[in-house]
Amino acid sequence: MTEIEHLIQNKTPQGIVLTHGTDTMAFTAAALSFSITNPPFPIVITGSQRSSDRPSSDAFFNLYNSVLYAASPQAKKEVVVVMHEKSSDTSCTIHRGTRVRKMHSSRRDTFKSIGGSPLGRITEGKIIYEMEEENLPIKAKLKNKPVHITKNFEEKVGLIYHYPGIQPGILDYCIEAGFKGIVLVGTGLGHVSFNLIPTIEKAIENEMIIVMTTQCLHGFTALSVYESGRRLQKAGVIHAFNILPEIAYIKLAYLLGNYREKEKVKELMKQNLKGEITIREKYQEFH
Template structure:
């Protein structure tokens, strides 16, 4: 989910023609306005915009709670009838966290899983203190002693290997030095499966659960999945006997239960549905429903004593190439020429690419660049001994 960054800038996110029209009518972000356009009259609150947004629209929050964008070329007049700045202070929580309960850090890595929305203004406010978190989801106090800590705020498509290394080191510190009984990572959903996979390899000898959680729907929507996902993730981290990296997200489109996905087997399969995450090539490890953890499988790592080791050595100059019909060999030559240390090819079917790429692949192998084959298919396996193309690739050294 995307956050609107709030600042004191009166024209936050507005530039060009959009800013000019705000200045012309002497209105600003958080002004309550009546805007007359060629297609009708709209009342609402002017919202800040993302810094890369176009300069052709003004965004307002309507009295219904929905946001809409108005084309500046169709605006005839804007009248300011009030001013309602975004609220930053959350109400005091009605519950008191119990420090005797299992200690579960909520490490914020982006997204709005631990944020609160001001329904009047549309501003998404990070819930970065225990008081704010328990105000947002008071049910957490009955489960564990949850203490949130922000590692960084970024859209998950901007996650890099450097961020993965920081997360792994922070998890190591929480478990080994601060006595965390489990760890919850709040993460944007788009690349959550990538982070879950790399952490599964980085965190060696893991003695406790590390649970990634996010939300598909923003907090201002009745269909938001944020609260249930967070409650179930904390339940898993504090009560589960598993000691693996997992993803805990909605299992259905309804608020029935969350599925527990193994970090190396999970993939986001839908861009917007609440049950977007699926285990690939297996069944989920289990589910969390009404505060109970029900495991479907028995072959998972169990809780234990001891310390986790964050093995953060990795090579980030590895290319993932998705083969397609007509692909030119210069794609592979490019990664060789620019100093990449490894190439993973997502081939068709059982692991095939065109014969026209063979010379480029052989060059990479001859220059000691490992070339590894995987399949574009979501189910099944790589079987390169079945057909001639696969056997030829094996003979090249793939």
């Protein structure tokens, strides 16, 4: 991070390519997206699913296309992940750093943009943009403002996957340990078992921010439709449309690290800062 900051401040490169392990690549992509506002050049993260000691490694192709993109005047000045589009060594996808997810434990084409088209793809050395116009702009990108970097992330933030039979004690621990925020990964539209709700209420009374996301990954959360959702909403659980659970976790840690006012954090959580929320989900995007 310090090195990236250094590069940014000196404005030397035309773009940077960051090589990264694939397991936590999406977390890093999101973290960089939130922490760097108005980056002066494209920041590309890439890696490989087959290690580079194998003749069949995808490392070379991914690195080649990442450099090609980072150095291109056509490239967008934001954080992206560039990785294999298919099993073939024929094209790479350019994913926005706040919509990307590792979806397969081993395949080369593991990274997918969820809930909308990826930013674009690179095939035979050409960059082709695909993202819908309405999703393209990044709100937090302020015109004519200089780059802004923050390295503050709140550590006491949790990510809890809900399951039938979950024990409220898990949340009790977080309250006792002084957690400032929790992202819950609920079922369906954003639901949890009723027996968890009193503990959630207690957590919110203890100044904790609880954000609801969905295990379905695809689709929006909606807390007004069913009883469970309505009770959560009443308790003060907030939700942020179709933000992905891991991205919500990073975003919450970022907001809590940089804003003191809880209300501001809650408000910003629901805003689309770095393209983490899809404006409109199209029919063709899910199959």
